Amino acid sequence: MIPQDWIWGLIGGLMIGGAAGFYLLMNGRILGASGILGGLVDASGRDSMVERLAFLFGAMAVPPLLVPLYDRVETHITGNPLVIIAAGLLVGVGTRLANGCTSGHGVCGMSRLAPRGILSTLLYLLGGAVTVWLFRHVLGVI
């Protein structure tokens, strides 16, 4: 970790929390990336389709505009397509079965002291830590 990383982490975190708070206070909705996207994919959110699309457009189109102002914008994603496909499938299925991800359960659920938010966060941290340990330190794949 570069020493100032935590400051950027904190600033970015406050922006994420601020956005979630704004969305809740304005629209009465929980800001969950997997829920907003998943509701479009399986049509369960068809009543709020345009609002969801507007959110996704903001989240996908605006961050690239900041790239020139910011020097560390490389995703460093693995070059192994099998790992990427397996990871994407697990994230897609898992977040929909659990009804939330890092934003919905993590940010919005934990801050409400919601039991489901807290337990889901503990479980996905456990799943992630075991996976990194297994695939990095035992199998050496990632």
Add this chain to the structure above:
Amino acid sequence: MRWLRTVATPHEIAGFLAGAVFGSGLLVSGMIDTTKVQGWLDFFGEWDPTLAFVMGGAVLPMFFVWRIAERRGRSVLGDPIPARSAPVFDRPFIAGSLMFGAGWGLAGLCPGPALASFAIGGWGGALFFLAMISGMVVAPALRRLFESRRPIS
């Protein structure tokens, strides 16, 4: 600002702004960097605590916003504040949380950063996004499969 009302509803404008700040926060925080996310999950290697600051920074304002929102009962635009969901910990919830964590650890991406880094993530980011969408397509069928079995409790 009247012209804006003719192209989008207040809900859509607020949704766009929330998405824009959310995605920008993910970029600024470093959470679109998969090595930092995997570093946070790597408790047996060179552990990177950045994500704790990101999560702390995000939870802090939301803690107070929840209190305000629940006291108001309605959003500024008149919507009900979502009710607390019943604390149900069924098989899909537990298995789904663990599966999500496994995928998060494998590639270092969760849904938010996958959106925010889509434009700069190259073919790897696009492939992850496509696989994630595919997973979301099959999830309802998998849920029915889970629910056709006896619940844990």
